[in-house]
Amino acid sequence: MSKKLLLKNDHIPGINTLATYKENGGYAVLTNALKNLSPDAIVEEVKKSGLRGRGGAGFPTGMKWSFLAKPEGVPRYLVCNADESEPGTFKDRYLMERIPHLLVEGMILSSFALGANTSYIYIRGEYFYVANILEKAIDEAYQAGYLGKNILGTGFNLDLYVQVGAGAYICGEETALLESLEGKRGNPRIKPPFPAVAGLYGCPTVVNNVETIAAVVPIIEMGGEEYAKIGIGKSTGTKLISASGHINKPGVYEIELGLPVEEFIYSEEWCGGIRGGRKMKAVVAGGSSVPILPTELILKTVNGEPRLMSYESLGDGGFISGTMLGSGGFIVMDEETSIVKNLYTFSRFYHHESCGQCSPCREGIGWMERILEKILDGRGTLADIDLLWDIQSKIEGKTICPLGEAAAWPVAAAIRHFRPEFEAYVTNPDSIKDIKHYYRLKN
Amino acid sequence: MPKITIDDIPIEVPEGTTILQAARMIGGDIVPPAMCYYSKLKTSGGYCRTCIVKVEQGSEKDPRPMPKPVASCRTNVMDGMVVRNITSQENLEARAGVVEFLLMNHPLDCPVCDQAGECHLQDLSYEHGKEGTRNEFERREYEPMDFGDTIKLNMNRCILCYRCVKVADQLTDGRCHGVINRGEHAEISTYIEKAIDNDFSGNMIDVCPVGALTDRTFRFKSRVWYTNPVDAHRDCDKCCGKVRLWNQGDEVLRVTARKDQFGEVIDNEDGSTAWICNDCRFEKKHLNDWVIEGPSDISRHSVISANHYESLRSIQKTTMKMMGAKPHGVKFELGDGALDPNNQ
Ligand SMILES: Cc1cc2nc3c(=O)[nH]c(=O)nc-3n(C[C@H](O)[C@H](O)[C@H](O)COP(=O)(O)O)c2cc1C
Ligand code: SF4
Ligand code: FES
Numbered sequence: 001m002s003k004k005l006l007l008k009n010d011h012i013p014g015i016n017t018l019a020t021y022k023e024n025g026g027y028a029v030l031t032n033a034l035k036n037l038s039p040d041a042i043v044e045e046v047k048k049s050g051l052r053g054r055g056g057a058g059f060p061t062g063m064k065w066s067f068l069a070k071p072e073g074v075p076r077y078l079v080c081n082a083d084e085s086e087p088g089t090f091k092d093r094y095l096m097e098r099i100p101h102l103l104v105e106g107m108i109l110s111s112f113a114l115g116a117n118t119s120y121i122y123i124r125g126e127y128f129y130v131a132n133i134l135e136k137a138i139d140e141a142y143q144a145g146y147l148g149k150n151i152l153g154t155g156f157n158l159d160l161y162v163q164v165g166a167g168a169y170i171c172g173e174e175t176a177l178l179e180s181l182e183g184k185r186g187n188p189r190i191k192p193p194f195p196a197v198a199g200l201y202g203c204p205t206v207v208n209n210v211e212t213i214a215a216v217v218p219i220i221e222m223g224g225e226e227y228a229k230i231g232i233g234k235s236t237g238t239k240l241i242s243a244s245g246h247i248n249k250p251g252v253y254e255i256e257l258g259l260p261v262e263e264f265i266y267s268e269e270w271c272g273g274i275r276g277g278r279k280m281k282a283v284v285a286g287g288s289s290v291p292i293l294p295t296e297l298i299l300k301t302v303n304g305e306p307r308l309m310s311y312e313s314l315g316d317g318g319f320i321s322g323t324m325l326g327s328g329g330f331i332v333m334d335e336e337t338s339i340v341k342n343l344y345t346f347s348r349f350y351h352h353e354s355c356g357q358c359s360p361c362r363e364g365i366g367w368m369e370r371i372l373e374k375i376l377d378g379r380g381t382l383a384d385i386d387l388l389w390d391i392q393s394k395i396e397g398k399t400i401c402p403l404g405e406a407a408a409w410p411v412a413a414a415i416r417h418f419r420p421e422f423e424a425y426v427t428n429p430d431s432i433k434d435i436k437h438y439y440r441l442k443n
Numbered sequence: 444m445p446k447i448t449i450d451d452i453p454i455e456v457p458e459g460t461t462i463l464q465a466a467r468m469i470g471g472d473i474v475p476p477a478m479c480y481y482s483k484l485k486t487s488g489g490y491c492r493t494c495i496v497k498v499e500q501g502s503e504k505d506p507r508p509m510p511k512p513v514a515s516c517r518t519n520v521m522d523g524m525v526v527r528n529i530t531s532q533e534n535l536e537a538r539a540g541v542v543e544f545l546l547m548n549h550p551l552d553c554p555v556c557d558q559a560g561e562c563h564l565q566d567l568s569y570e571h572g573k574e575g576t577r578n579e580f581e582r583r584e585y586e587p588m589d590f591g592d593t594i595k596l597n598m599n600r601c602i603l604c605y606r607c608v609k610v611a612d613q614l615t616d617g618r619c620h621g622v623i624n625r626g627e628h629a630e631i632s633t634y635i636e637k638a639i640d641n642d643f644s645g646n647m648i649d650v651c652p653v654g655a656l657t658d659r660t661f662r663f664k665s666r667v668w669y670t671n672p673v674d675a676h677r678d679c680d681k682c683c684g685k686v687r688l689w690n691q692g693d694e695v696l697r698v699t700a701r702k703d704q705f706g707e708v709i710d711n712e713d714g715s716t717a718w719i720c721n722d723c724r725f726e727k728k729h730l731n732d733w734v735i736e737g738p739s740d741i742s743r744h745s746v747i748s749a750n751h752y753e754s755l756r757s758i759q760k761t762t763m764k765m766m767g768a769k770p771h772g773v774k775f776e777l778g779d780g781a782l783d784p785n786n787q
Pocket of ligand 3: 477479488489491492493495515517
């Protein structure tokens with residue numbers, strides 16, 4: 001059954017306005033927390049909740065918050081990562097567009113917990129209209145006294161700004177984001193130091209995903225322990241999934257973690273099955289960078305257990321037979337999809353988005369793209385497939401930021417699980433050209 | 444003080460030392476090659492990944508899972524670390540991969556490149572690369588660009604080490620040099636080819652590990668191995684005035700800063716870096732401008748040293764035994780000799 005914490009009111013007309021948001025219980029959690037809870041108590045609740053970062057890596061949020069350095073006389077910052085540029089991921093947009101005040105309330109609550117008096121929402125350039133929605137919500141919050149000086153008479157001050165990016169996927173990587181926010185070229189920084197010690201303008205900084213920050217509101221509302229009861233094992237709470245591809249009902253869904261993948265794909269409540277009654281071929285479960293899995297492995301683990309929508313279950317089997325929950329960008333492909341063409345699209349994306357600082361990523365991804373293009377063109381050789389494998393292995397783990405991995409993993413997984421298809425492109429290109437591929441990149 | 448081992452050699456170093464610095468203290472062939480790190484330039488390193496090493500076992504304090512490849516130039520040692528460089532086949536393979544990436548778009552125009560003979564990329568590919576490239580696609584190409592009268596940029600050869608950007612940032616004022624464009628299309632630029640007329644801009648040539656930034660006043664005059672390097676000084680009101688002259692007969696063909704075995708500009712007695720000004724570098728091209736101290740001590744194992752320097756010291760083959768006598772790939776066999784990093 002569906003359990004909704006973030007999107008429980010998204011269908012209410014006018015929920016994007018302060019008035020309606022408040023009528024439906026909005027800002028009550030904040031008001032109560034500011035008056036009755038200490039910052040440390042809020043951090044404690046978030047720790048107890050087991051909440052894990054929703055931006056992709058799934059790092060425990062409470063732990064991240066407790067790493068924040070607190071030197072005397074130095075400001076601290078909270079930065080919300082709304083750069084959402086991973087192909088297949090569009091959940092943050094939905095949340096900000098529909099219920100902007102939930103993010104604003106989460107930002108105020110989290111800033112209070114972390115002792116930040118200036119906070120930022122860094123949003124991707126293509127979401128300029130969403131930035132306008134957020135700006136409006138922030139204006140309303142200022143007028144109502146939820147932002148600014150001496151909030152609700154508690155002595156807590158907070159200024160919240162929206163900064164629009166300029167269209168670079170790399171600016172979603174937290175240190176590139178901070179560089180960009182400082183007005184510099186969006187290059188990832190070399191870590192350490194980590195943002196918790198030296199982040200924005202060299203000050204201690206927490207960077208969290210939109211959904212992570214929004215989830216703080218229901219956590220403080222129900223208490224960390226109650227929140228931790230939702231979900232399964234260490235995958236607590238609910239998760240927004242942006243489902244796309246060859247399904248009957250693409251869209252953004254809030255699911256309780258632990259929902260069986262099969263139910264998510266085939267139930268009428270969620271994706272509604274494969275479009276046109278076709279068979280499913282493969283799924284990319286957590287945004288374009290996570291390993292693609294063929295139907296048999298996405299529905300069941302190698303041990304025959306049903307695969308669940310959770311960090312642990314999707315990760316079961318490591319990269320040999322498993323994948324990752326990632327950011328929740330769930331892309332379903334039917335039997336007519338060309339895995340090689342799809343991979344080419346992904347590689348083209350990562351090639352375009354590499355910042356160019358470190359050599360494996362700068363040189364390697366474009367190389368992989370060119371080889372894939374050659375294979376698609378019917379000019380490939382069997383050796384090219386091995387070369388692709390070798391190149392991805394020489395990028396993975398050897399780059400400044402995880403964009404290298406994001407580009408390498410899809411290549412590795414596609415070859416691992418769909419090698420015969422690559423070979424068919426090489427040895428019998430005509431047979432492949434007959435398939436009516438959904439993606440037509442070249443005419 | 445943290446204790447670590449690098450290729451099974453134990454060393455104790457001060458807190459805050461990087462793995463690369465620790466390896467340099469040991470010296471010899473376990474020192475990872477560094478194409479972008481430059482100890483005299485703040486925030487340098489981390490870009491090229493040639494200094495990659497495998498941290499086989501981390502410290503108890505470090506929660507990150509090991510083993511893990513890391514950039515040794517930007518990773519601090521932690522007590523108990525076990526680091527492998529040339530005693531890990533996997534690591535050598537990874538480095539060969541990096542070398543292949545760096546050479547993928549390189550024009551391999553050494554016969555017409557002024558850097559040939561003292562080029563770190565040449566050394567790197569001889570020592571750590573594999574024969575040939577598997578890249579069959581067209582290389583990217585750029586038009587050469589002049590940075591004022593004295594510096595030439597040949598972007599085709601650039602490995603984007605960012606050293607020159609750091610020089611522009613840290614040594615000159617009114618920075619107008621940086622990187623434009625992204626990914627594969629990233630290029631060094633002065634933002635609209637603006638001439639860099641700054642007293643210390645010439646040091647970019649010295650830090651550039653390849654032939655991307657070269658001295659226009661030396662262009663095509665000679666090959667470095669036909670020149671005769673001597674150390675010299677003059678009284679200069681802008682810089683330390685301690686230089687290296689590259690002569691042919693009585694003619695001064697080129698003036699550079701003095702560099703150590705890692706290709707880095709050496710320190711003055713007071714600990715500051717012996718960068719030189721553009722006057723010394725580009726304007727003083729007569730022997731009588733200078734007080735000659737004597738022949739330069741070239742301690743790098745590169746081709747420049749190949750024919751005629753007696754004080755030449757080649758790298759110490761510390762761990763040949765451990766590698767099953769893996770031959771070192773230096774093009775010219777230079778003979779064995781102990782190398783003492785403190786003895787410049
Ligand atoms: C290339 C790259 C792009 C990323 N893009 C995003 C993004 O768009 N949104 C996001 O929340 N995190 C993104 N991340 C992850 C962030 O670096 C960071 O881990 C995250 O914002 C932390 O928030 P969380 O702990 O709440 O998940 C990206 C990481 C990389 C390497
Ligand atoms: S021009 Fe030379 S110093 Fe500058 S980034 Fe390129 S290789 Fe490095
Ligand atoms: S020298 Fe360490 S990454 Fe370049």
